[in-house]
Amino acid sequence: MAKIVLSSLVLVALLHLCGGYKILLVFPLPGKSHHILGAGYAKHLLEAGHEVTYATPFPTNKTTAKYHEIDLSKSVEYFNKHSASILNLKAIIEKEISGDVLSSLPVFIDMLKCSFDNENLVNFLSDTSKEFDAVIVEWLFTDAFAGIASLYNCPLIWSSSMEAHWIVLQLIHEPSNPSFNPNVLSTTIPPFTFFERVANLFTMAVFKAAKYFYLLPRETALYDEFYTPLFAKRGRQLPPYEEVLYNGTFVLTNSHTSLSQPISVPPNVKEIGGYHIDPNTKPLPANLQKIMDEAKHGVIYFSMGTNAKSKDWPDSLKKEFLEVFGGLKQTVLWKFEEQLPNLPKNVHILEWAPQQSILAHPNIRLFITHGGLLSTTETVYFGVPTIVMPYGADQRVNALRAVNKGYAKMVDLSYEMAGDMKVAIEEMLTSTKYSEKVKELSKLYHDRPVPPGAELVHWVEHVVRTRGAPHLRSPALLLPWYQKIYLDLLALVVLALYVIKVVLKLLCRKGNIKVPITKKKTN
Numbered sequence: 001m002a003k004i005v006l007s008s009l010v011l012v013a014l015l016h017l018c019g020g021y022k023i024l025l026v027f028p029l030p031g032k033s034h035h036i037l038g039a040g041y042a043k044h045l046l047e048a049g050h051e052v053t054y055a056t057p058f059p060t061n062k063t064t065a066k067y068h069e070i071d072l073s074k075s076v077e078y079f080n081k082h083s084a085s086i087l088n089l090k091a092i093i094e095k096e097i098s099g100d101v102l103s104s105l106p107v108f109i110d111m112l113k114c115s116f117d118n119e120n121l122v123n124f125l126s127d128t129s130k131e132f133d134a135v136i137v138e139w140l141f142t143d144a145f146a147g148i149a150s151l152y153n154c155p156l157i158w159s160s161s162m163e164a165h166w167i168v169l170q171l172i173h174e175p176s177n178p179s180f181n182p183n184v185l186s187t188t189i190p191p192f193t194f195f196e197r198v199a200n201l202f203t204m205a206v207f208k209a210a211k212y213f214y215l216l217p218r219e220t221a222l223y224d225e226f227y228t229p230l231f232a233k234r235g236r237q238l239p240p241y242e243e244v245l246y247n248g249t250f251v252l253t254n255s256h257t258s259l260s261q262p263i264s265v266p267p268n269v270k271e272i273g274g275y276h277i278d279p280n281t282k283p284l285p286a287n288l289q290k291i292m293d294e295a296k297h298g299v300i301y302f303s304m305g306t307n308a309k310s311k312d313w314p315d316s317l318k319k320e321f322l323e324v325f326g327g328l329k330q331t332v333l334w335k336f337e338e339q340l341p342n343l344p345k346n347v348h349i350l351e352w353a354p355q356q357s358i359l360a361h362p363n364i365r366l367f368i369t370h371g372g373l374l375s376t377t378e379t380v381y382f383g384v385p386t387i388v389m390p391y392g393a394d395q396r397v398n399a400l401r402a403v404n405k406g407y408a409k410m411v412d413l414s415y416e417m418a419g420d421m422k423v424a425i426e427e428m429l430t431s432t433k434y435s436e437k438v439k440e441l442s443k444l445y446h447d448r449p450v451p452p453g454a455e456l457v458h459w460v461e462h463v464v465r466t467r468g469a470p471h472l473r474s475p476a477l478l479l480p481w482y483q484k485i486y487l488d489l490l491a492l493v494v495l496a497l498y499v500i501k502v503v504l505k506l507l508c509r510k511g512n513i514k515v516p517i518t519k520k521k522t523n
């Protein structure tokens with residue numbers, strides 16, 4: 001043991017001596033949860049002694065000699081202007097926004113433009129003295145940030161904020177089989193019925209078409225326009241977009257089988273879901289600690305995440321929620337940006353909620369959540385059953401999975417939801433099966449060879465040490481699709497049959513066996 005400790009200390013010291021690696025993180029999406037994921041990479045890599053530059057719309061301005069930031073906060077303004085209705089709970093209840101991916105593709109292109117127009121990013125990338133050992137890019141429907149790794153002539157690692165779904169897999173391997181793998185953001189989960197299986201294939205085809213006819217031409221144009229001058233500054237020609245796109249070396253996914261389902265992936269894909277969770281849970285603020293300690297009947301925690309605002313709940317629902325909560329024996333913590341009038345005694349409003357610390361408290365009984373992937377991961381980490389009220393993005397599929405795994409109930413957003421919520425709360429407080437199930441999944445989650453943060457660091461270092469891990473590259477990338485499904489063999493068989501038929505015909509003619517031919521003549 002002492003030896004291991006000593007050698008790891010020596011290793012850490014050595015890393016510090018040579019300054020560690022230089023890593024660039026590009027997490028351009030102006031969503032808080034995406035920032036939490038990016039900040040998680042920064043934290044683990046910094047702790048391992050590396051130098052990190054983080055391009056983010058949420059800069060902390062707490063830079064150090066080893067930690068630098070590229071301020072992309074302009075994207076937040078853009079997003080706030082355009083996303084008012086996708087994140088407004090009242091608008092969602094009234095319009096029943098579907099949140100489907102296709103209709104939001106133009107938003108992703110606009111975001112890409114918005115980042116490429118950002119002077120801070122352009123200025124940073126124009127500085128030819130900068131060098132990096134690896135670039136880590138968050139993938140979300142557009143791939144054009146891949147060019148940054150090519151610019152620095154270093155390996156590209158993709159971070160998927162979800163699991164290894166087919167769209168991200170095809171960048172480094174090939175798309176997964178739609179007959180037993182859920183689509184990105186699909187609301188069905190395997191095993192699929194016949195119609196679901198067909199629908200899944202259809203969605204895949206539609207997305208492929210959208211990529212080819214809509215996204216790709218726009219991305220390619222933006223790629224050319226943005227990178228050509230940057231490459232020229234370095235005296236280099238712009239490599240073709242296709243080459244850059246499929247040059248990624250590794251995918252790290254924010255997923256774990258305890259939360260989703262097993263997916264077969266090549267060796268350069270690793271699940272690191274949960275790395276954003278601090279294993280040393282911070283103590284609760286004193287007043288909250290007291291409230292939770294004194295909750296004899298347990299605590300229910302209610303939060304709709306970091307994006308939607310609870311003040312946007314319709315007034316009638318706010319009132320009905322309070323009536324439901326007021327009728328419970330449990331203490332209720334409601335994350336809400338402003339204080340509410342006429343609060344029942346057992347309800348406490350938290351303008352800011354230390355979610356992980358609340359979920360870690362032994363008196364927590366139930367978490368009412370929007371079902372974002374980070375919150376879902378935290379519930380499994382801490383083993384807390386949930387009522388999920390999804391309003392968009394991947395929340396519905398997370399909710400369905402949680403219900404299917406047996407530790408959650410789902411309540412749909414509507415004007416009648418307070419009643420549904422009451423029924424769900426009563427069911428979950430009386431039955432122990434939900435909490436037993438989530439405790440079991442929690443054990444599964446924690447039963448890993450190393451914590452996800454250590455895995456993250458290991459694979460990033462491995463990619464740098466091996467200059468892009470070419471030994472892990474999938475040979476599937478080298479084959480055109482028709483060879484993968486043996487269309488060439490099929491063509492050969494058809495050709496051979498045809499040749500045999502022709503030869504037989506010729507032989508028959510020579511031997512004067514006139515079976516079909518005479519028939520034809522007599523006709």
Ligand SMILES: *[C@@H]1O[C@H](CO)[C@@H](O)[C@H](O)[C@H]1NC(C)=O
Nearest residue numbers: 150153154155239244247468
């Ligand atoms: C491809 O990746 C390697 C390392 O993984 C990198 O050195 C090279 O510059 C990349 N090429 C392009 C065109 O992106």
